[in-house]
Amino acid sequence: MKDQPEGIDASGVRQALLAWGIDAVDLGYAPVGFGDYHWTADDAAGRRWFVTLSDLADKNHCGMGADAAWQGLRRAMDTAAQLRDRDGLGFEDGGFVLAPAATADGESVRRLGERYALSVFPYVAGRSGDFGQHLTPEERARTLRTLAALHAVRPPVVTRVIPPELSARERLEANLAAVDRPWSGGPWSEPARETVVRHAAGLRGRLDAFDALRVDVAGRGAALVVTHGEPHPGNLLWHEGRQLLLDWDTVGLAVPERDLWLVAEGPDDLARYEELAGRKPDPSALALYRLRWDLEDVDAFLGWFRSPHAATPDLEQAWNGFLDTVRRLAA
Known part of the structure; x- marks a missing residue:
């Protein structure tokens, strides 16, 4: 920050x-x-x-x-x-x-x-990236090898199960419903409310799609593995020719697709992971976790914008991220 x-x-x-x-x-x-x-x-x-x-x-x-x-x-x-x-x-x-x-x-x-x-x-010391940064094919291949190795580890007893449900579904639903009266808290409160009003139908549709995907994926009973949770370029550190994974606060037991959607860019990457891990990635699970990421972000952004806040660089970054995320969900 x-x-x-x-x-x-x-x-x-x-x-x-x-x-x-x-x-x-x-x-x-x-x-x-x-x-x-x-x-x-x-x-x-x-x-x-x-x-x-x-x-x-x-x-x-x-x-x-x-x-x-x-x-x-x-x-x-x-x-x-x-x-x-x-x-x-x-x-x-x-x-x-x-x-x-x-x-x-x-x-x-x-x-x-x-x-x-x-x-x-x-x-x-090393070189790290930023969320959303494009990895080269070689960097993606290296990351997929890292993830395949992580997913093969025997889970520690202490590791939490991370359910695919949204972490704060009730709060998100409440914020999406509370648009019939002004929001206060800071400079982005009312603009956030107006944005939700404009895109309400699209956001509700994406929540419904998320629920359908969650039921579909749960019904397949796939085995859970140790997942990092956020293996995007901002959490990768390249050190003397090696790749390190940072920020393990999101680690937990889930299906591999919780990690894979952030790395794989197409069929070749998915085939490479299948060869490494001996497991074919599930397109529905990839879609589920891609959608879950955006909905979790919307919840976090709305929580900030409805709370007391000032015009700071971090909140400006959050505002731009919120707009991009809502537009993508409602498209």
Whole structure:
């Protein structure tokens, strides 16, 4: 995020890092990504760390509400740690998992008050991309090999099942229905309401299509595997010829298509995954998770725009993303 978090400053982060044995001599805010807050920290031993602060009130994919989100985030970080420690998939061993460092008490993530949670990662220099960026055929092939390897792993006991249902369906339905009176909260509240009004029929149609796909896919009873959840270019890091997967807060058990729709661009990519994994991708499941992504985004955007907000760079980015997503859904 470009904006810095409310109620947490550099001194609070510096103090929290002591739980990892990190006495940060240099701590700098890193305005990267979208959703979490980040710093880089250098300690007296010359080691560099990448620090992530998660807002539990805005982590619906981990659980609705701060306490449920905390439990889900902790299970996700523990899963990444087990993939590193149990399965040898950590980048330190030549693998693709960039997992969180443990505190002195063995925690993969630590809660800071009621609202936030902190996790710490080794800093790895490399090249990453952005969501929506086009991968070359070679990069897609490499990513599909990574996913096939992940999907073949024996699931850790701690790993959550991620159901295909929308994480906040009731809230989304309520926001879509509450367009008969003005919205307040900030500069994008009324424009968001007007956008929903203009595209109401299209949005409702896509929700109905989602429900039909969900029933269809559930009826096939496909086996669940460990999925990353968001293997888009923004969560890929290319380091010394290797590919690492970042941001494991979305990890969970689901059908492979939860990952594949974000990577595969056509029949050749799907055939390559089938050869690697021994499983033919399901077109209905690919469509389900593509649609689920957009509907989850609409819910998150409306939640922000109906809450108190100001005109910040992050909210402007959210507004542009909201418009693009709604137009795509209602087309």
